[in-house]
Amino acid sequence: MKAKLLVVDDDPDILTMLQDRLEAGGYQVVTAKDGRRALELIEQEAPNLVLLDIELPYLSGLDVLRRMGQPKPGVTSVESAQSDRHLPGDLEPPVIVMTAHGTISTAVEAMKLGAYDFLTKPLDKDHLAIVIQKATERESLRRQVAVLRGEIDSRYSTIVGSSPKFTTIIEGAKRAANSDASVLLLGESGTGKELFARSIHQWSPRRQNPLVVINCVALTETLLENELFGHERGAFTGADRLYKGKIEMADGGTVFLDEIGDMSLPLQAKLLRVLQDREFQRVGSTKTISVNIRVIAATNRDLKQAVKAGQFREDLYFRLNVINFTLPPLRERPDDIPALAEFFLKRHSLESKHAGMKLSASAKAAMLSYAWPGNIRELDNTIARAVVLSPSEEIEPESLGLTPTEPAHPPAPVREQADQSSAQTFPYMNLPYHQSMEEHSRMLILRALKQSGGNQTKAAEQLHLQRTYLARLMRQKNLDKELPADS
Numbered sequence: 001m002k003a004k005l006l007v008v009d010d011d012p013d014i015l016t017m018l019q020d021r022l023e024a025g026g027y028q029v030v031t032a033k034d035g036r037r038a039l040e041l042i043e044q045e046a047p048n049l050v051l052l053d054i055e056l057p058y059l060s061g062l063d064v065l066r067r068m069g070q071p072k073p074g075v076t077s078v079e080s081a082q083s084d085r086h087l088p089g090d091l092e093p094p095v096i097v098m099t100a101h102g103t104i105s106t107a108v109e110a111m112k113l114g115a116y117d118f119l120t121k122p123l124d125k126d127h128l129a130i131v132i133q134k135a136t137e138r139e140s141l142r143r144q145v146a147v148l149r150g151e152i153d154s155r156y157s158t159i160v161g162s163s164p165k166f167t168t169i170i171e172g173a174k175r176a177a178n179s180d181a182s183v184l185l186l187g188e189s190g191t192g193k194e195l196f197a198r199s200i201h202q203w204s205p206r207r208q209n210p211l212v213v214i215n216c217v218a219l220t221e222t223l224l225e226n227e228l229f230g231h232e233r234g235a236f237t238g239a240d241r242l243y244k245g246k247i248e249m250a251d252g253g254t255v256f257l258d259e260i261g262d263m264s265l266p267l268q269a270k271l272l273r274v275l276q277d278r279e280f281q282r283v284g285s286t287k288t289i290s291v292n293i294r295v296i297a298a299t300n301r302d303l304k305q306a307v308k309a310g311q312f313r314e315d316l317y318f319r320l321n322v323i324n325f326t327l328p329p330l331r332e333r334p335d336d337i338p339a340l341a342e343f344f345l346k347r348h349s350l351e352s353k354h355a356g357m358k359l360s361a362s363a364k365a366a367m368l369s370y371a372w373p374g375n376i377r378e379l380d381n382t383i384a385r386a387v388v389l390s391p392s393e394e395i396e397p398e399s400l401g402l403t404p405t406e407p408a409h410p411p412a413p414v415r416e417q418a419d420q421s422s423a424q425t426f427p428y429m430n431l432p433y434h435q436s437m438e439e440h441s442r443m444l445i446l447r448a449l450k451q452s453g454g455n456q457t458k459a460a461e462q463l464h465l466q467r468t469y470l471a472r473l474m475r476q477k478n479l480d481k482e483l484p485a486d487s
């Protein structure tokens, strides 16, 4: 798509010359002869860039810049505008001002008012082309960032759930948000830990400053150190410029350490120092930098157990665990399933323009009796898929695909499966996601039952499940027919 430029000048000859030149350069051009018309066209045409003369009738170029910087009617505060703020349509286009020779002070004033760059008249053809190209590239990146931010904001803007267990956690998290205390979020994968981390930041007095997410599992130790602390120029081969790490970028805001349970011991020691002193050094530097950060960490691992096993530092555990919340798995709050399902149904039917879709009574019942090993993320994905695949407006259980299906390979006898599991082979890894999750939970149960000699109470203890819940899972997976219930 061609970038759209608005050219504003009261001299018709300059307007025509610029329009011809820019159109020949592959841009779409709209023109205005005065400041008032320029403001109208910025609203109506949403140009990607404005080329603005300073000397204009009615409103000068500087006045146009001043008015562009003012908030739009209807948007009262940053907080209330949070979800709209990042919409690309709301972004002001960058402005390049054009000034006559000898009016540099006006150009400086324009830059203070937010102009991207300035050009002096008479315009140099090559310089004009370069400045416009750079500005439009930057504008395109800015829009992409805004789109991505908008997507993240909308994905993480609403917390659904009114079961008593869950409401207590929301209230606690809101109270915790007002302090600077470290928060540790625990819970299985897909239970909403990242959503809570983002919400706590949003509810906190730090919300105007950045929330910086660090995924501790995605990076090797050296990369993670670099990512956290940044590096000085020349710190290692290839470090050709100074790089600010995420801790430094989060100054005044919040650092969210996702999957903290997977951080290596040496890095844990370095992180501990930052948490104790709020100080760190960039890689390759001896200069100490102080930061003001709030830390939220999350993991789906049993950190206490990891401490006992010597895999996680106890002192770091205590630092992180000032306030903790354990987000319950979906199967422990089935009351929330209908509201969550409706929430995702609305979102996905709007997104895929399938408005008016409904869940049939039997689809709702199927969702209630399913164990949701992937928790809310799995529910979200299930509804997204059903919206696309359902042949009618009313979604039936078949479109949800929740019925446990047998793996592609013939099922091995119970004991053999359990042996495979304890030998850490995962033959189901190549199956589609839902089947793979289903098989994995089946394997876990079989292994626990084998290790407990078929005693369900002990197996439930080992799996940290209620015995009755284990019995329900066994019924769902038809394991109760293969293994006798204990007394």
Ligand SMILES: Nc1ncnc2c1ncn2[C@@H]1O[C@H](COP(=O)(O)OP(=O)(O)OP(=O)(O)O)[C@@H](O)[C@H]1O
Pocket (backbone or CB within 6 Å): 155, 156, 158, 159, 160, 161, 187, 188, 189, 190, 191, 192, 193, 194, 195, 196, 298, 299, 300, 343, 376, 377, 380
């Ligand atoms: N209570 C909720 N209401 C609405 N959406 C939710 C809720 N909880 C989670 N979600 C959505 O489910 C998805 C998964 O949640 P999230 O990424 O926060 O889980 P997580 O516990 O951090 O998972 P993981 O441990 O795998 O990183 C996200 O899209 C999130 O917005």
